[in-house]
Amino acid sequence: MFKLISILLRGRAHDAEQAFADRHAVPLLSQQIRDAAQQIQSARRSVAVAIAQNEQEKGQHATIVARIADLENRATAALTKGNEGLAREAAEAIAFLEAERDASEKAQAQFTAGIDKLKAIVRASEARLQALQRGERLARATEEAQKLDVVVAGPGLATLDEAEETLARLRIRQSQNDLTAAALKEMEGAIRPAGIIEKLATAGCGPALHSSADDVLARLKSRITPAA
Structure with a gap:
């Protein structure tokens, strides 16, 4: 019996929760869309940070490559002069920098793959957000139209x-x-x-009460004295 009562209570609670959500569906949708928009904006910032870090990594990689080339030239010059000890020190530094270079290239590859994936996720999320925003506008218009229909009916x-x-x-x-x-x-x-x-x-019975244009024109002509 207790189990049945518990199930019944949970069922009624679910129905009440669903009814409440249905009554406030449009405001709930609006808030969910705002939350999603904030998350997408946060994702955009994460992508921007990742891109900046990748650019920084590229700059460090270019510096390492330049130092390796410089050390190789100097080590070759030391060997030419017979200074093998100094050339060995340069070779050790080159080996260390080559390890750094390889690690940097691996990091760049990971950054690039991760950035591309994040960009795809953000683009897809933005498309879904735009669809939701259009749906929200339609839902609001429909709700207002239904309210008017109820009032008119x-x-x-x-x-x-x-x-x-x-x-x-x-x-x-x-x-x-x-x-x-x-x-x-x-x-x-x-x-x-x-x-x-x-x-x-x-x-036409008797004289006209108002002069017509023809009457005025005739009167003006009668005033003209014929030339001698």
Whole structure:
């Protein structure tokens, strides 16, 4: 019995933990992405340090090779002069430097292999991080869209319906107001003498109320005195 209760408790704890993670999935994803980005940045620094150390090793290797060449020339000169003892000392130094040279070349090979491997890991990690960042942006957009969908499907839908009905009533009222104003204007024009006179003049009954361009042009021509 105790074992069954223990299993049940652990099962409920797991379900609660999973439910909590699901409710906070987007913030959790964002933090995980930030943690991953920091780790990738740390890996980049490690690669940079390894490259710097390898360059330093190359510089030391070049110095060793130059010293070996210099000692060989000097040892040859000592042998030429018959100073074998001094030449032996130079040979011992050369042997020591050659061991250092070989160790340096081995270290460089290890550095190069390690750096190439680290670079490949960082590149792959950066690609995965970019994919995660794109996924995060999509997840956030989807979550916001789902929230809006829930709002619209719930009380928000009634609000939208009411707003649409209000707009329709407003448009009808505005249209009625425009028609009423036009009718009043027409009625006022029909009742007022000035309005009747304007209608008669427009219909060609009697002189025009306003001069036309032709009338003005004719008047200006009449003012011109013919040349003698």
